[in-house]
Amino acid sequence: MEYKVQIRINGKQINMDKVNTILELIQDKGLNIDRIVVEYNHQILSKEKLAYTFIKDGDNIEIVSFVGGG
Amino acid sequence: MKDVLNIGGREFLNRLLVGTGKFPDKRLVKDVLEAAQTELVTVALRRVDIDSEQENILDYIPKDCLIMSNTSGARNADEAVRIARLAKACGCGNWIKIEVISDNKYLLPDNVETLKATEILTKEGFIVLPYMNPDLTIARQLVEAGAAAVMPLGAPIGSNRGFKTEEIVKIMVKEISVPVIVDAGLGVPSDAAKCMEMGCDAVLVNTAIATANDPVKMAKAFDLAVKAGRMAYISGAGASFEQANASSPLTGFLREEMQVK
Numbered sequence: 637m638e639y640k641v642q643i644r645i646n647g648k649q650i651n652m653d654k655v656n657t658i659l660e661l662i663q664d665k666g667l668n669i670d671r672i673v674v675e676y677n678h679q680i681l682s683k684e685k686l687a688y689t690f691i692k693d694g695d696n697i698e699i700v701s702f703v704g705g706g
Numbered sequence: 707m708k709d710v711l712n713i714g715g716r717e718f719l720n721r722l723l724v725g726t727g728k729f730p731d732k733r734l735v736k737d738v739l740e741a742a743q744t745e746l747v748t749v750a751l752r753r754v755d756i757d758s759e760q761e762n763i764l765d766y767i768p769k770d771c772l773i774m775s776n777t778s779g780a781r782n783a784d785e786a787v788r789i790a791r792l793a794k795a796c797g798c799g800n801w802i803k804i805e806v807i808s809d810n811k812y813l814l815p816d817n818v819e820t821l822k823a824t825e826i827l828t829k830e831g832f833i834v835l836p837y838m839n840p841d842l843t844i845a846r847q848l849v850e851a852g853a854a855a856v857m858p859l860g861a862p863i864g865s866n867r868g869f870k871t872e873e874i875v876k877i878m879v880k881e882i883s884v885p886v887i888v889d890a891g892l893g894v895p896s897d898a899a900k901c902m903e904m905g906c907d908a909v910l911v912n913t914a915i916a917t918a919n920d921p922v923k924m925a926k927a928f929d930l931a932v933k934a935g936r937m938a939y940i941s942g943a944g945a946s947f948e949q950a951n952a953s954s955p956l957t958g959f960l961r962e963e964m965q966v967k
Contacts, residue, residue: 646753665756671764672754673795680795698753700792704735704763705750705776706725706863706890706912 641693652691659686662699672701709940711907713746713885714801714833714854716772720745721902722932723887724925725912726763728864734921735766742925746772748803748910750779751793764798774801774835781808783822790827802827803857803889804836813863817844821851828852837889840874845882855884857910860901861891864913868897872904879905895924895931902935903943 641652645661656664658674658681674681675698676689691697711718724744726735739747749763767773775793780786783806790802804827806819820836821844827834833854838844840858848856858875861867869875869892879886885907892898898909911928918924 645756666759667754667756668762670797671762673792675792680791682795699756700751700796701754701760702749702763702773702775702793702796702798703752704726704729704732705778706727706748706910 641691641695643691643693643695643697645697646699656691657687658689658691658697661691661697662686667699672699674699709936711885713835716833718745718908720929720932721908721936722898722929723748723889723908723910724915725910726767727912728916729921730916732761732763732766735763736768737922738915738925739766739768739771741922742915742929744771744929746774746801748774748776748912749798750776751789751796752779772801773798774803776803776805776837777823778805778807780804780806780823782806782816783819783826786819786823787826790823790832791830794832800831801833802835804834815839815859817841820844821847824848824853825851835887840871840878842874842877842881845878845886849882849884853884855887855907856882857887857889859890860888860897860909861893863890865891866893866914866917867891868893869900872900875901875906876904895927898928899931899935899938902932903938905939908932 643650677696711721720743722742722744723746724742725748729735747767777786777789780789786804786806794800804820804823806816807813808816815837817839820838824834824836835855835857836848836853837857845856861870887908888901888906889910892911893914901909915921915924
């Protein structure tokens with residue numbers, strides 16, 4: 637049986653069918669790992685940790701990157 | 707001798723800083739930055755839209771430009787610190803423009819929270835450039851807290867209103883030991899020239915360039931104005947007088963001398 641988790645990504649509630657690592661989530665969304673930073677439950681996650689951090693129920697994930705600004 | 711601008715131990719030859727927001731097409735950014743010959747550009751940090759592929763602003767910034775993130779979106783010191791740490795983790799260095807704004811109508815910065823954020827971030831090793839309401843006392847406190855420069859506004863952000871804070875900025879230029887960079891509100895190149903003539907160390911321009919009909923040409927115009935203003939400042943302007951002061955000799959006129967009766 638597939639395990640379902642409910643997490644929050646960038647402020648939006650999302651239900652995921654399967655438990656992944658953060659790295660898998662990023663790759664699944666087609667994001668460039670060199671251009672983003674992930675905040676995992678209010679802690680900045682280093683790039684090395686992305687592959688070892690498993691998404692679990694209730695996680696709060698922020699994925700940010702640079703945009704044009706003054 | 708080279709006229710070098712030193713901010714936080716780094717040397718710049720160009721005194722026009724350019725913001726990368728509001729450009730209708732990101733491809734313009736590269737041409738604009740090259741036309742402006744800028745060495746320091748600002749970016750912002752935002753949530754990624756994970757459901758649609760996005761171009762990244764970094765792809766349009768020339769490699770030799772120093773990138774400085776702002777903390778726009780921060781409403782207090784804690785939020786600014788959080789954004790600064792995330793920006794640093796993005797891997798573009800430790801330069802941060804602190805922008806703390808809780809007023810959505812005029813987008814005027816909160817000097818008190820800006821000072822708090824400056825104190826925290828300089829201790830963490832950031833090169834901090836705070837955006838501020840022009841104020842000598844706060845500027846001194848920012849310098850004491852380790853700010854690498856201070857960035858008083860010329861007019862509200864994005865207003866293109868010009869250099870409206872001249873009198874206070876003039877005092878800051880005289881009294882503040884770190885570079886004074888006029889940021890926000892400058893609308894046309896003559897505004898930038900005015901800042902530079904007065905002795906400001908640099909200006910930061912975004913909206914005036916991004917919303918011009920021809921942003922690339924306007925970037926060049928700002929570059930020339932900043933250079934002209936700086937050169938005028940270095941040259942030392944002559945005194946000004948209420949009455950006329952003839953430029954040509956007042957002797958040897960081709961006319962009969964007036965008879966004294």
